[in-house]
Amino acid sequence: MADAPLVYNMKQILNYINGALQPPESGRFLDNVEPATGQIYSLCPDSDHLDLEAAIKYAQAAQQSWTNTATEKRARILSQIADLIDQNADRLAAAETVDNGKPITFSKAVDIYRAAANIRFFAHAITQFSSESHSMENTAINYTLRDPIGLVGCISPWNFPLYLFTWKIAPALAAGNTVIAKPSELTPMTAYLFSELCIQAGLPAGVLNIIHGRGTTIGAAITTHPAIKAISFTGGSQTGTVIKKATAEQHKKLSLELGGKNPTLVFADCDFNHTVQEVARSAFANQEQICLCGSRIYIEQSIYDHFVNALVDEVEKLNVNDPLLPETHFGALVSEAHMNKVLFYIKLAQEEGGQILTGGHQVHLNGRCRNGFFVEPTLISGLTNQCRTNQEEIFGPVATVQSFKNEEEALTLANDSMFGLACSIWSQDVNRCHRLAKQVEAGIVWVNCWLLRDLRTPFGGTKASGLGREGGQEALRFFTEPKNICIRYG
Ligand code: TXE
Numbered sequence: 001m002a003d004a005p006l007v008y009n010m011k012q013i014l015n016y017i018n019g020a021l022q023p024p025e026s027g028r029f030l031d032n033v034e035p036a037t038g039q040i041y042s043l044c045p046d047s048d049h050l051d052l053e054a055a056i057k058y059a060q061a062a063q064q065s066w067t068n069t070a071t072e073k074r075a076r077i078l079s080q081i082a083d084l085i086d087q088n089a090d091r092l093a094a095a096e097t098v099d100n101g102k103p104i105t106f107s108k109a110v111d112i113y114r115a116a117a118n119i120r121f122f123a124h125a126i127t128q129f130s131s132e133s134h135s136m137e138n139t140a141i142n143y144t145l146r147d148p149i150g151l152v153g154c155i156s157p158w159n160f161p162l163y164l165f166t167w168k169i170a171p172a173l174a175a176g177n178t179v180i181a182k183p184s185e186l187t188p189m190t191a192y193l194f195s196e197l198c199i200q201a202g203l204p205a206g207v208l209n210i211i212h213g214r215g216t217t218i219g220a221a222i223t224t225h226p227a228i229k230a231i232s233f234t235g236g237s238q239t240g241t242v243i244k245k246a247t248a249e250q251h252k253k254l255s256l257e258l259g260g261k262n263p264t265l266v267f268a269d270c271d272f273n274h275t276v277q278e279v280a281r282s283a284f285a286n287q288e289q290i291c292l293c294g295s296r297i298y299i300e301q302s303i304y305d306h307f308v309n310a311l312v313d314e315v316e317k318l319n320v321n322d323p324l325l326p327e328t329h330f331g332a333l334v335s336e337a338h339m340n341k342v343l344f345y346i347k348l349a350q351e352e353g354g355q356i357l358t359g360g361h362q363v364h365l366n367g368r369c370r371n372g373f374f375v376e377p378t379l380i381s382g383l384t385n386q387c388r389t390n391q392e393e394i395f396g397p398v399a400t401v402q403s404f405k406n407e408e409e410a411l412t413l414a415n416d417s418m419f420g421l422a423c424s425i426w427s428q429d430v431n432r433c434h435r436l437a438k439q440v441e442a443g444i445v446w447v448n449c450w451l452l453r454d455l456r457t458p459f460g461g462t463k464a465s466g467l468g469r470e471g472g473q474e475a476l477r478f479f480t481e482p483k484n485i486c487i488r489y490g
Pocket of ligand 1: 156213
């Protein structure tokens with residue numbers, strides 16, 4: 001086992017308010033546990049309304065000046081922050097792996113790389129952001145203003161801590177809003193390190209305020225505060241419902257990126273070896289703690305046995321180990337509670353009639369990770385589509401396999417879900433792929449690929465998977481208010 005760097009041993013994470021790092025007013029902190037060891041390694045502020053009121057005061061004081069800052073200057077400051085992320089990539093990746101439990105190679109190649117890319121993308125996109133005019137010949141001219149909303153709230157989850165945090169705050173800041181952001185209390189570290197980079201980059205005080213703490217206390221306070229005009233949230237569908245209800249009477253603008261239970265449709269004419277590898281990756285990347293993971297795998301009957309055997313072999317190559325080791329493919333789950341939730345679903349799947357094809361157990365490592373939260377990647381067959389295992393989001397290393405006879409049955413199985421986030425289709429028949437992609441109930445469809453991302457595209461889902469879209473122009477339009485002005489002449 002690697003002698004892991006003692007990253008921030010018992011470090012007190014601080015809030016970032018009015019351009020300064022400061023403890024919560026209450027002086028209360030939450031224990032922050034390293035998933036790979038099960039040990040408390042740092043302390044997260046347990047912020048409350050006193051911290052929120054202070055942040056709102058300073059954000060409002062900074063609002064006009066930030067809105068009036070030239071777009072190019074806002075873009076330049078954001079680009080400087082992105083450059084600092086790149087310069088600190090190794091330190092941020094190590095911190096992400098310690099805080100979340102994901103493999104260091106994944107933190108570096110995906111999380112931290114994408115955090116810088118998110119900021120750089122919106123620093124450029126805002127300089128290209130335009131609106132429209134509509135001419136009523138010889139009568140009037142209409143033009144649309146898209147001004148920043150003002151003070152907005154961004155609440156992000158633990159599965160991609162810095163990646164999804166920057167995915168929200170970048171368009172919000174680029175569009176000229178001031179922001180109050182709350183990362184997950186399970187993974188606060190990289191947002192804290194990010195605030196140090198914001199200070200270094202010269203982001204004006206009060207423009208971005210990062211308040212750490214529990215979702216049910218400070219998170220709820222942010223979503224319902226009347227001074228905060230819009231909320232961008234990523235997290236569980238249940239929490240999304242709570243936020244919708246809590247803000248209903250305020251008619252607050254909401255962007256909700258929620259859960260998923262995504263189908264993978266594998267046809268007999270797929271590129272077999274490539275599809276086996278990619279379906280295994282889409283099922284178990286990030287310990288399957290990705291809302292886009294393909295956890296319901298449907299395989300055409302004629303290749304079912306052959307494909308399932310090959311898939312089991314592929315999954316069994318995944319090395320479950322200390323996430324700080326470069327050779328590790330599969331790290332720890334984010335918390336003991338989440339590990340127990342996953343183990344509950346594995347037991348439930350067997351009670352529902354499922355057969356474990358591979359995995360199914362908690363992994364007990366030696367050395368520094370002996371008390372870590374590790375579960376084997378688990379593949380289960382023999383379940384119906386209607387069982388809880390196939391209907392509920394587990395968000396952990398559990399995927400199921402089922403067969404289908406034809407395209408119609410594949411589509412019916414895929415759409416038989418309360419969720420509608422993503423889907424992947426594996427077939428060389430281009431007409432079929434277009435036909436199915438059109439009919440599948442999802443916001444994102446990949447054909448012969450998975451998680452291939454163009455940041456300009458709309459990102460989000462339907463049904464219980466969310467409300468609205470992030471990404472590209474969608475994000476900039478969410479964080480601005482359209483106003484049509486009609487001027488009569490002649
Ligand atoms: O999410 P929560 P959790 C799913 C996944 C997971 C489940 C619960 O199924 O098992 O959600 O995960 C803050 N008002 N996804 O518990 O609770 C919270 O502090 C305001 C899918 O981590 O939704 C955190 O910052 N904020 C998702 C954030 O919301 C509240 C990724 C997410 O926490 C709040 C993560 C409240 N009442 C989980 N309650 C995806 N789509 O990728 C909590 N929070």
